[in-house]
Amino acid sequence: MSTNTLTGFTCLAPIAARDTVLLGHGSGGRLSGELVRDVFLPAFGSPELERLNDQAVVTVGGARIAMTTDSFVIRPLFFPGGDIGSLAVYGTVNDLAVGGAQPLFLSAAFILEEGFPMSQLRRVAASLQRAAQACGVQVVTADTKVVERGKGDGLFINTTGIGLAPSARELSADRARPGDRILLNGSIGEHGIAILAQREGLEFESAIESDCAPLHTLCAQVLEAADGIRCMRDLTRGGLSSALNEIAAQSRAGIALDESRIPVREEVRGACEMLGLDPLYVANEGKMIAIVAPEAAVSALAAMRNHPLGRGAEIIGTVTEAHAGLVTMKTALGTARIVDMLAGDQLPRIC
Amino acid sequence: MKYIDEYRDGAIARALASDITSLATRHWVLMEICGGQTHTIMRYGLDELLPASIELVHGPGCPVCVTPIETIDKAIALAMLPDVTLVSYGDMLRVPGSHSDLFRAKARGADVRIAYAPTEALKIARAHPERKVVFLAIGFETTAPANAMTVWQARREGLTNFSMLASHVLVPPAMRALLSSPDNRIQGFIAPGHVCTVVGYREYEELAREFFIPIVVGGFEPVDLLEAILMLVRQLEEGTAIVQNQYARSVSYQGNLPAQQILREVFEVADQKWRGIGEIPQSGMRFRREYAAYDANHLFALDLIAADEPAECISAMILQGRRKPTECAAFGTRCTPENPLGAPMVSSEGACAAYYTYRRHAVATAQETR
Known part of the structure; x- marks a missing residue:
């Protein structure tokens, strides 16, 4: 065979301007961020909106x-x-x-x-x-x-x-500081997998139900129990990863997760393995994270676990000075990897 | 989860890595063929566990990445026809062709659907006899039998509104091309476990003999890959060059005979273009004459569409293991998964995309400390 086939390599030019709206613009991932930054912020640009x-x-x-x-x-x-x-x-x-x-x-x-x-x-x-x-x-x-x-x-x-909103509380995605702990109220990915299973007609040994639930009493309980809550986010489309990436970017800090601390139900893991999905990117409708000052973490966690929607709460990671703007994760093998923001989404219209 | 947890066990992985470290007396260059394996290596940071003497280079086994640019152009042209419904795997929709991708075609009104299996396209064809349903079928020996089965089923049912735009690639001819290159650095291969599940590994024995190179059929979990690396290093240190099967829970010597039979029934071996590499003789599959009625290329006269890939990125160097993705000047700046310059950045299983997605923090740290 000819040996020069591999040296005459070829490639393609990038497709530049995004001239139409794509499904990915609604995914909550990087494309959604671009849309807000390039179209809506310049158009509306109020200081409150700019806090994102x-x-x-x-x-x-x-x-x-x-x-x-x-x-x-x-x-x-x-x-x-x-x-x-x-x-x-x-x-x-x-x-x-x-x-x-x-x-x-x-x-x-x-x-x-x-x-x-x-x-x-x-x-x-x-x-x-x-x-x-x-x-x-x-x-x-x-x-x-x-x-x-x-x-x-x-x-x-x-x-x-x-x-x-009670006057004293200032919660915002730009307030995370190195050393802060990241709390999550329970296992992730159930809403997205429930929807996908229903839509694709997939059947699992035990039915996966959406986690769809109101979080207002849980949030109030956490805020009451501890000072030093910097920011809270509910996890929706784009999953845990998108919420954390947004906080890392807006606070100009790194976020280091510990994979072994992130709760994922066995059925959800199984479905994700089968469908080639990462639970970190799957949608939720009853999960939230709280970024908490280190000294407040224990009481905030106790308050979460004391609520029916927070029984499975865990401290899943720490805000770091290193890798500002990036979310990294310690894997089960003890190595570290990035948890990136997705560009778009392949699951049409999860919420 | 059974069959998963034990293959992601940190203690087992570290023990294997330490065995590799004590066994390796010199520098060895190993290539994992399959993009799924590259993905696992990057996602679990296996390179961090291995000694510096083991250099992993990443093979061309990502079907999305190596699908020729003109196949994408053809798919877009088909999708834009008013009576065509184009069905494919989700990953294919964001692969850039010469000027656009299928997501953009969809946004412009094309009827593009995502499926998890080719048989879903048959369902659409049955339900919508007024639509011409085309399945964009890509893949290695792993996915090809399901595509062949779908065509076989369509013919059996006498469906006249279903066809397939197929671009299938075969692994052994690509390995042969890599090994025949005068600049080859690869000293051992991790062969793709899922491909071998279908076709077995008889053909790999010929390669091992002809090029005197050890080949280990490997799985896709971290422990699988570390075990395969250990087996390769042992062979290299001992000076043997045989095929071994690490992924025995899935792969047999003969492979899946009914799957091979359906493949031969519908397709025959032909020359094939690989994106980022060029044409490799006898490395693809085309429709047999009896199934020509299901070949979208034939039905829609798509042979007229041709596309040249402008030479810009270093993908061939990367696919041969002569450069690392991070050694490319465009990596992470002009070339990202959203705006890929070349094939290996296109799919999440491409080597550049895997580096970008999971490992660029390590690159940044290394550059800071330099």
Whole structure:
């Protein structure tokens, strides 16, 4: 055979400008970050928005009001452990809760596709109301739009939430400091795998349910038990990895994780092995992390474990001076590797 | 988890690494063929556990990376046709062709679907007789039988709206090409366990004899790879050159005979282009004449589409083990997984992407201390 085939190597030029919106722009990964940085921040550019937190905290007549908004485009609409209605409440409640706010009021906007079954809409509305009651929030305003058949995907929901943030607390993704501990309230990846299993018709020995849950009382309990909480984040699309990468970038600090401390249920691990996924990137809807000053870590962990949604809580890592902006992880073999932010996402519309 | 935990056990891994350290009396250059193995080495930092005398170089065994650029161009051209539904594995969608990728085609209105198995494309074809469903089928001997089976099934059912744009590659001819190069540095191979699960390892014995090189069929977990490295080092130190099977829980000498039979039924061996490498004789598979009706190349007259890859990155040097990804000036700056300059940065199993994803902190630290 010819021996020069390997030296006449060839390559390709990069594809430069992103001239259209890609699915990956909605993944919560690096492409989403680019979209915010290149399009929305230059357009809106308010100081509060530029902090890139899950919620804004603004002062109105002496009161600190927390506000957040989220849209829900999940498929399937009904999944093991929840549905789009309860998710639309918990998602927004959690974004307020991790900002240290007490959630109070919600708006709910429905974008419906012509031909969507009324029975399903009733089911979703009832579920949304039950979830709101369970969280002690009221739906105080709502909107409906109907788009032509084929111009929507059945049902999309947007909710906006308002809450009261006690004055003393300053929680933000840029406040992590070397030495701080990273707390996680339980096992990761259940929501994403439950959705994927349902969507792809995969069956496992025991059903995996979404972890979809409201985190406001857990957050309040942690804040009450310990000073020195720097920042909290609920883990949604993009998983644990995206949340930690954002904090590392905004705080200009490194984050070092210990793989053996990160709880992942056996069924989720099995499903991830089979599907070629890393649980660190799989979506959650009832998990949160707290970045806590070292002296407050023990009491914060105890407070977490004392709550039904935090029984499996662990200290999973430390904020470091080294590798600023990067998340690294000590593997089971004792070696270290990077936990990178994904560019996009191959699981369409997890939440 | 059984069959997983024991192969990721830190104590076992460290014991194997220490055996390798005490056994190796000189510098040895070993290549793992498969991208899945490269991925494990980087993800678990196996290079950190090994002595400096063991140099691992990363082979061309990433099917996404080596799929020719013109196959991607053809897939995009097909996807843009109004009556075509193009189905493929998720990984293929972000592989750049000459000017675009399938994600961008999808954003422009092309009907592109992600599947976990080729038979999902058959389901779409049955449900939508008005659509021409094309499966973009790539892969080594591992995935090829499932693709062959799908074509066989389509013919048996008499489906007329299903076809396949296939780009299959074979491992042994690529190893032969590497070993025949005058600049070859490779002294031992970790052969790809999943490929051998299908085809067995008889063909590898010919290579071992002809080039007097030890080959160990290896698995994909950290302990598998360390054990395979230990077996190679032992052979090298003793001066033997035979094929050994580390991955015996999956691989037999004969391989999977029904899978081989379906492969031969649908495809025949042909010359094949490899992205980043060039054409390697007898290293691919084309449709047999009886199955030509399922060859999208033939059906849609795609032979007219040709693409040249501009020479810019050092991928061939990397795929031959003559350079490390981190020795490339573009690594991590102009060339990243989002904007790959070359094949090995394209898929998560490519050598450059694996370095970038898991190991660039170590590179940064090394540069700081230099």
